[in-house]
Amino acid sequence: MPIDTWFPLAVYYEDLPDATAHKKQLMDAALQLEKDGYERRAFPEMAWTGDLHGAERIHTDPRFTWIVGQVESHVQGYLKGLGLDLNQIALYIQRAWPVISRYQQEVGSHCHNTSHISAVYYVSVPNSGSDEAGSLVFFDDMRPNEVSPGLGSENTNIIVEWNALNQDQAMYVPVEGRLILFPSKQRHGVTMNHTEGERISLSFDIVLAAKPGSAAGSYEFLLPPPEQWQRFGGRS
Numbered sequence: 001m002p003i004d005t006w007f008p009l010a011v012y013y014e015d016l017p018d019a020t021a022h023k024k025q026l027m028d029a030a031l032q033l034e035k036d037g038y039e040r041r042a043f044p045e046m047a048w049t050g051d052l053h054g055a056e057r058i059h060t061d062p063r064f065t066w067i068v069g070q071v072e073s074h075v076q077g078y079l080k081g082l083g084l085d086l087n088q089i090a091l092y093i094q095r096a097w098p099v100i101s102r103y104q105q106e107v108g109s110h111c112h113n114t115s116h117i118s119a120v121y122y123v124s125v126p127n128s129g130s131d132e133a134g135s136l137v138f139f140d141d142m143r144p145n146e147v148s149p150g151l152g153s154e155n156t157n158i159i160v161e162w163n164a165l166n167q168d169q170a171m172y173v174p175v176e177g178r179l180i181l182f183p184s185k186q187r188h189g190v191t192m193n194h195t196e197g198e199r200i201s202l203s204f205d206i207v208l209a210a211k212p213g214s215a216a217g218s219y220e221f222l223l224p225p226p227e228q229w230q231r232f233g234g235r236s
């Protein structure tokens with residue numbers, strides 16, 4: 001009795017070979033940004049995230065040059081894998097920030113609504129390769145096989161066997177030196193850090209735009225090149 005499966009979510013990951021050589025500099029820079037950060041704005045049970053604390057431009061900070069280069073090259077590989085013609089697309093890092101999760105902190109479930117591709121890089125992970133410091137969890141909001149909506153929700157015991165056909169989450173344990181790429185619209189979160197150590201990651205939001213001179217039709221589906229935009233009041 002064959003059952004086919006279709007429409008996979010594409011999550012890319014790669015262990016960066018030079019990670020160890022760059023660990024200290026990235027760690028120090030992330031922790032310094034946290035120190036410099038504005039007054040704490042998140043609840044204590046939530047990890048410190050640079051995007052909420054005025055530290056969301058690490059892509060322009062020279063201390064992060066190496067990882068920015070890595071993100072750029074791996075995102076291109078990811079997009080090629082998705083079948084895109086990179087000659088027609090201009091890629092931008094829109095914002096990028098450190099995330100520091102300490103004992104009993106987590107990152108609630110969210111999507112990155114203002115970008116297209118998101119990247120996470122693990123700088124420093126206590127018990128790397130285990131879920132103890134907090135896993136990245138992707139949630140499936142499409143639920144194509146939930147034939148009666150809500151079947152698998154809390155307070156029901158109708159699903160007696162969780163398997164690949166009804167799973168509603170996919171977990172990635174954090175691995176030091178690993179880069180993960182995924183569609184920004186995929187809802188995700190980070191489970192609790194149960195260790196006494198700091199779990200330090202970097203997040204990047206990437207936007208696809210049409211290259212100037214692309215066929216006019218592509219502007220229907222890709223952002224027109226930002227250099228062609230005009231801000232209100234910007235007429236010269």
Ligand SMILES: O=C(O)CCC(=O)C(=O)O
Binds near residue numbers: 188
């Ligand atoms: O650290 C992670 O695993 C993911 C962090 C994240 O989702 C974010 O910063 O938006």
Ligand SMILES: [Fe+2]
Binds near residue numbers: 110111112188203
């Ligand atoms: Fe995120």
